[in-house]
Structure formats: C-alpha cells, structure tokens
Amino acid sequence: MVHYEQANSTLPRADSAALDAIFAALADGTRRTVLQSLDAGPLTVTELAAPHGMSLTGFMKHLRVLEDAGLIAREKEGRVVSCTLSPAPMREAAIWLARYEKFWAERLDALARYLYHEEEIHPCPPKPKNARRSASAAPSAPPRKKSGGRGPKPKP
Numbered sequence: 001m002v003h004y005e006q007a008n009s010t011l012p013r014a015d016s017a018a019l020d021a022i023f024a025a026l027a028d029g030t031r032r033t034v035l036q037s038l039d040a041g042p043l044t045v046t047e048l049a050a051p052h053g054m055s056l057t058g059f060m061k062h063l064r065v066l067e068d069a070g071l072i073a074r075e076k077e078g079r080v081v082s083c084t085l086s087p088a089p090m091r092e093a094a095i096w097l098a099r100y101e102k103f104w105a106e107r108l109d110a111l112a113r114y115l116y117h118e119e120e121i122h123p124c125p126p127k128p129k130n131a132r133r134s135a136s137a138a139p140s141a142p143p144r145k146k147s148g149g150r151g152p153k154p155k156p
C-alpha cells in the first residue's frame with residue numbers, strides 16, 4: 001500500500017510547498033476559470049474580472065493566489081495590468097498526478113481481473129422471469145388526491 005507521506009517524502013521540501021500552492025490555487029472554481037481564460041492568451045485584469053461579478057479587490061486576491069503559485073505572471077504597462085499563463089507549474093502538477101494515475105490504473109486492473117476470475121468460478125444464478133419487484137405481496141396504494149386550496153373558502 002502506498003501512503004501519501006511515503007510518496008511525498010521523495011520530493012524536496014521546496015517542491016512539496018510549490019505543489020501545495022498549486023493545488024490550493026486550483027481548488028477554487030474562480031481561479032480555474034481565470035486559467036482557462038488565459039489559455040487563449042494574455043488578458044487585462046479588467047477583462048478577467050468582468051465575468052465573475054465580484055469586487056475588483058476580491059478578484060485581485062484570486063490573482064495573488066495564482067501568482068504566488070507561479071501559475072500566472074502579471075505585467076504592468078502604464079495603468080493597465082495584463083496577466084499571462086505560466087504553464088510550468090501545471091506541468092509539475094500533471095507529472096505528480098501521473099504517478100498516481102499509474103498506481104490507481106494498476107490497482108483497478110487487478111481488481112477487474114479478480115472480479116472476472118470470481119465470476120468465472122462462481123457465476124451469479126440467473127434471475128427468475130416472473131420475479132416480483134417488491135418484497136410484499138400487497139398491491140401498491142393508489143396515489144393520494146391533492147387536497148383543496150389553502151385557507152378559508154371564498155364567500156359567494
């Protein structure tokens with residue numbers, strides 16, 4: 001069995017902290033949407049913030065988390081701040097995840113082989129064609145009728 005601590009211990013401390021920051025940044029939907037937007041190319045902060053319906057101050061906090069994780073770079077020209085995607089940290093995260101993808105794929109393949117083998121040894125008996133759907137022999141109750149309107153009846 002692979003434990004998280006064992007797998008994580010092979011990473012230098014700086015790499016582990018960097019991955020923590022990357023995954024923390026990716027944990028938020030707003031930040032993932034920002035990264036998807038930047039995939040098409042650089043955008044200004046105003047262009048990035050517009051679809052999110054939040055204050056610019058609140059949105060800037062999201063950009064700071066992305067920047068601290070190394071996922072974006074900001075550049076200021078005059079009064080305009082543009083953001084660009086920095087793909088290297090995403091590659092590092094993808095490499096880390098790929099190790100676990102291989103691990104789980106091997107485990108799931110082994111489970112599938114085991115279940116196939118068990119089915120060959122102990123096949124499930126076929127279901128009878130006239131099997132009942134419910135455990136009780138009593139018929140289902142008819143649906144209840146809706147009650148009248150709420151409140152007092154109107155006077156004629």
